[in-house]
Amino acid sequence: MQDKQLTVGDTLGLGFMTFAFFLGAGNLIFPPFAGYQAGDHSYTAMLGFLITAVGLPLAGLIAVAKAKGQVMHMLPATAATIFASAIYIIIGPAFAAPRTSLVAFEIGARPFLSDVDSTITIAGLVLNKAQLYFTAGFFTVVMLLAAFPGRLMDSVGKVLTPILILLLIALALSVVSFIGNPMPEATGDYLAHPLSKGIVEGYNTMDTLASLMFGVLIIDLLRQKDIHDTTLQTKYLVRAAFIAAAGLAFVYVSLFILGATAGDLAKGTANGGQILTNYVTHQFGYAGTIALSVVVSLACLTTAVGLVSACSDFFGTMIPGVTYRMLVVLLSVVCAVVANVGLSQLISISIPVLMMVYPVAIALVLVTFVHNWFRNPRLAHRAALTVALFFGIFDGLKVAAASLASFDVKSESAVTTALVHFVENVSPVLSKMPLYDQGMAWLVPTMIVVVACFFVGKKAPIAA
Structure with missing residues (x-):
């Protein structure tokens, strides 16, 4: 039986889905703050950030395609399993997936809540009630979308992502037309080493790690679309990779410029999410805040769906007697629980881990090429x-x-x-x-x- 060929619309849908999987929490909150801190060294820092946050994920997807989904086949079986499991845990229930719900809550829900700081005690732990309810609802939606992987290309790539892209284009155009302030003097490591600091800052997106698992997920989705020829799988995966990379670069450049020229809108902020919220509120008022809420919520939701799906697919092949949908439910619950640790704590814990694991992932992509x-x-x-x-x-x-x-x-x-x-x-x-x-x-x-x-x-x- 001859393999099915994807139409132009299907290919765009695959590319949009890949872009949406990558565009999550860190992609929106790190660039504005990095631009603000880099100041007059923003363009050099931006180049470094684009290397690790766009170039390496693109290279990672192409490496997966080049290796036909077997990027770790040269490693000892035990070492490959441990490394792959570590990546899936980091990108999945440990850090990245819970972070998506926290950013969605901070930017997409908190501005509209009045009693946002009320707490509830469960098993001796004092938790933010609103955050607890939000994360539970968020991962319930993630669970329902991820439970049907064959429909991911249609539900995410053709429905959710076009809406997300239109909103991001509107935001980027407003940044271009925004008469910003002069770039301030760079601070911290951005003053002495803007390029390398931008490179390391790009680690926080976790996208190079994600590319190694998203590539395998996309190949599996193509198989479900009756595309089994490895040459065709490679072709479509590479095309999707370039579409995703173009979208990520477009978003990062506009957000970097926003942070660098935000002026008083960035003063006193602790993260890029606050800069973004201040800017949108300043430019568009309450309607802009609603639009930003939709953008962030969609971006975080689509990424969480991709992460939970990929993790469930991976661990489903390793644990006998456990089905994909059972793991989707389990991982969604675990992510909801971990998310209530708090955004600042998750970021603080994740940075040292990323500093250890990221070099291995980069080396893996390099040796594959x-x-x-x-x-x-x-x-x-x-x-x-x-x-x-x-x-x-x-x-x-x-x-x-x-x-x-x-x-x-x-x-x-x-x-x-x-x-x-x-x-x-x-x-x-x-x-x-x-x-x-x-x-x-x-x-x-x-x-x-x-x-x-x-x-x-x-x-x-x-x-x-």
């Missing part, structure tokens, strides 16, 4: 990822130690003391590494290993 140049591809994959993980762990621990120091953590805590002492002991050695002070100590050693593997190693007859 240059796979055919290695004398021994299996050795090259394992060596590059091991080095990236080794140095990424130190980058993550350094950030974790700094984060603990910024919180009210008791100095006599054994974990805190051990971590601080460890970082203090290794810092004098690692500080000599290029880019260590910029959070990218992993980059140079990993690149050296990759290049070395072009020439080193016994030639192995392994197919691409």
Whole structure:
């Protein structure tokens, strides 16, 4: 039986769906704040941010297509399973999926609620009542949409996302016409290292990690559309990747400029969501606040649907006797529970983890692209990822130690003391590494290993 061909409309729908999966919480709240902090160095910082928040997710999707969905096939089975599981947990129930509901609540619901700070006690925990009810309702909708994966392209790609794109275009056009303020002087790391700071800031979107799982999800959706030929799957996935990347770049550039030129609208804000809300309220009043609520809620909802679907599909193949829909229900409940930890806490915990895992994901994408140049591809994959993980762990621990120091953590805590002492002991050695002070100590050693593997190693007859 001949494979079905996607129409132009179907291809656009697939691309829009991919864009919607990526465009979630971090994509809307991080760029404005980064633009505000980068100030007169915004364009350099924006370039760095676009590298990790647009370029790498695009490369990740293409790598998945190039590897026919098997990007980890050169790793030992146990290591591949652990790494894949870690990515799915980080992107799914641990951080990214719960964060979508929290951002949707903060920007999409909180402005319209009067009794927003009332609490409720459950099992000894004091929770925000409005947030609890909102997250429960949010993930109920996510559960219903994710339970029918064959309809994702139609429900998300052809219905929800066009509405989202129209609202984002209106927002971007208003930013272009907005007579903003002069860009302020850059602050913090943006003053000394705007490019590398922008690159690391792009980690927070988690989109490179997401690309490795969304690529597999899209291939599965194409199979459900009776497209089984791997060449056709690769073609449509690459097209969807470029559509998604163009959409993300469009959103990021406008939000970066907004943050950099917001002036008094950004003063005193703690995150990009507040800058965005202040801007929209200033420009459009109450009607604008409603429109922003719809944009954020749709963006977060579509991303959460993609995350829950991908995680359910992955773990469904690993756990015998557990069906996809059972996992959709379970993960939706877990996400709703984790979300009530709070947005600030989730972000603080996620940053050190991302500093550790992101280098491995980037290295994986890189070695997949240059796979055919290695004398021994299996050795090259394992060596590059091991080095990236080794140095990424130190980058993550350094950030974790700094984060603990910024919180009210008791100095006599054994974990805190051990971590601080460890970082203090290794810092004098690692500080000599290029880019260590910029959070990218992993980059140079990993690149050296990759290049070395072009020439080193016994030639192995392994197919691409």
